[in-house]
Amino acid sequence: MSTDHRANVVPVDHGSATSASSALVRAGEVSSEGLAARLGRWTHGDGTLASRLSRGIADLITGGELRPGDRLPAERALAAASSVSRGTVVAAYADLAENGLVERRQGSGTRIAGSAVPASTAQRAGRGEALFSALPNAIDLLRTVPQIPALAVQLIRDHQPRLDLALLPETDPAGLPVLRELIAEMYRAEGTPTTPEQILVTHGAQQAISLVVNALVGPGDVVLAEDVTWPGVTDSVGLRGGTVHGIPMGVDGLDVDALEVAIARLRPVLIAVNPHHQNPTGTRLPAAARHRLATLAAQYGVPVIEDRVVAGISFDGVVPPTLAxxxxxxxxxxxxxxxxxxxxxxxxxxxxxxxxxxxRLRGARQLADQSTSVPGQLIALDLIAHAAELRRENSRIHQQRLRLLEQLMSEHLPDWRYDAPRGGLSLWVALPIGSSAALARVAATHGVSIAGSAAFAASVSPDDHIRIPFTAPDEVLTEGIWRLGAAWREYRDTIS
Structure with missing residues (x-):
């Protein structure tokens, strides 16, 4: 295959990506050079050289860079790489074994103690179910279901399906060739060189995320994501027995410095990010941070899922090309x-x-559901051909809806705080006091369904935020915020 048909100039094996502590551990084998480099200036400090070496390795174990099952270098190899005697390494390994941090077995070397592939119980699937649990007869402020732009309505009404494609006896699990080419052309026009071979058509973005997670994540694996994120990521990883580790966020989104530390320490198999109009926070990662994120992916060889579902809904017209x-x-x-x-x-x-x-995913897709509906793909051809116009119209509609929501917030919830997003479909609001989960229960009695921090937390996070979509029609949004204001006053009075 020529490089013209690759997503990357340098071919990447997504299925065996490691972080780079790459130089430190490969396939469970700890390199002597990598370990010596990671230990740094370990010879300085108190105690014998052996005790200092033992403490340095113990720190890498407790910090997660060395994992259960990893095999440490042979004594002679580490001694040579560290410029110490073999006896120093032998004594350090013995000290680690005495403290239960390593296991020493004849013929298999010295390994980090514990199970090589621990089963994860911390991450449980089903977090996203809360977003599909609006009560009967309640106003739904859970989901971000946007209004269909007038242009889309017209295109759907005018659609004339191509029967030569619709009546094909077989369809490619990767999608209709004509649709894959159109999507590739859209990316090329936006600044990301793409060929049809790089496109796989799916039943929505969530299926795409699930296919990737199923292919790349196994029991005990670590996935990095923003510390609040779309639950479709955390739920998919949980179903595979993996663990999502949340990376802190700031006013501009993901903390890339913290991400690099986590890559080196935790050796993730995958990174999942939503860098432009992030769901739920609405943050937008700056250009320099975007470039550094892509550089880290290249440097460490860790695959990155970039969720761009709402990237094009931009109120100021700023939509950068992909991380790719x-x-x-x-x-x-x-x-x-x-x-x-x-x-x-x-x-x-x-x-x-x-x-x-x-x-690889095409084969998995074929086993899951054969292929995407051909009539749906044919309608998508018409819509994607007008993607730029549809995104502009949708951005205009929801910018106006956001302005309405801000007016309603100032009237009914004046003490709630938020940073107005520059795109996307929802507002991430901080409660002045109290619990978002407790408020949601009170709101339900007022006939409005809301989702708080727990639905979006990658792990444990403060229970102090509410996501409010601004996708409902004006009259529904107006009534919903009025009810939420009444619920907040009742709840606030009970905890004041």
């Missing part, structure tokens, strides 16, 4: 769909990745 455009050698998997900017009911999504991974 930042570093062609980075293993970036771009996920998108027509749901948020054209028609939520049309479950047509896709991913863009290295063709090697696309072929």
């Amino acid at each position: 455009a930042e570093r062609p050698d980075a293993p970036v998997i771009v996920v998108e769909s027509v749901s948020k900017w054209a028609w939520a009911g049309l479950r047509i999504g896709w991913l863009r990745a290295d063709p090697v991974l696309v072929r």
Whole structure:
């Protein structure tokens, strides 16, 4: 295969990506050079050289850089790499074994103690179910289901299906060739060189995320994501027995410094990010941070899922190209769909990745559900051909809706605090006091369903935020915020 047909200039094996502590551990084998480099200036300090070496390795174990089952270098190899005697390493290993940190077995060397593939029980699936649990007869402020733009309505009404494609006896699990080419052309126009072989059409963006997670994540694996994120990521990883580790966020989104530390320490198999109009916070990662994120993916060889479902809903017109455009050698998997900017009911999504991974996922897709509905793909052809216009119209609609929501908030919830997003479909609001979960229960008695921090937390997080979509029609949004204001006053009075 020529490099013209690859997502990356340098081919990437997404299935065996490691962090780079890459130089430190490969396939469970700890390199002597990598370990010596990671230990740094361990010879300085109190105690014998052996005790200092033992403490340095123990710190890497407790910090997560060395994991259960990893095999440490042979004594002679580490002694040579560290410029100490073999006896120093033998004594350090003995000290680690005495403290239960390593296991020493004849013929198999010295390994970090514990199970090589621990089963994860911390991450449980089902977090996202809360977003689909609006009470009967209640106003739904749980989901971000946008209004269909007038242009999309017209395109759907005028749609004339191509029967030569609709009546094919077989369909490619990767999608109709004509649709894959159109999506590739859309990316090329936006600044990301793409070929049809890099596109896999799916039943919405969530299926794309699930396919990637199923392929790359196994029991005990670590996935990095923003500390509040779309629950479709955390639930998918949990179902595979993996663990999502949340990375702190600031006013501009993901803390890339903290991400790099976590990559080196935790050796993730995957990073999942939503960098432009992040759901739920609405943050937008700056250009420099985007480039550094792509650079980290290339440097450490860790695949990155970039969720761009709401990237194009931009109130100021700023929509950067994909992370894949930042570093062609980075293993970036771009996920998108027509749901948020054209028609939520049309479950047509896709991913863009290295063709090697696309072929692998194509096989998994065939086992799951054969292929995406052909009539749906044909309608998507018409919508994607007008993607730029539809995104602009959808952005205009929801910018006006956001202004209405801000007016309603100032009237009914004046003490709630938020940073107005520059795009997307929801507002991430901080409660002055109290618990978002407790408030949600009170809100339910007032006939309005809301989702708090727990639905979006990658792990444990403060229970102090509410996500408020501004996608409902004006009259519904107005009534919903009025009810929420009444619920807040009742709840506040009980805890004041």
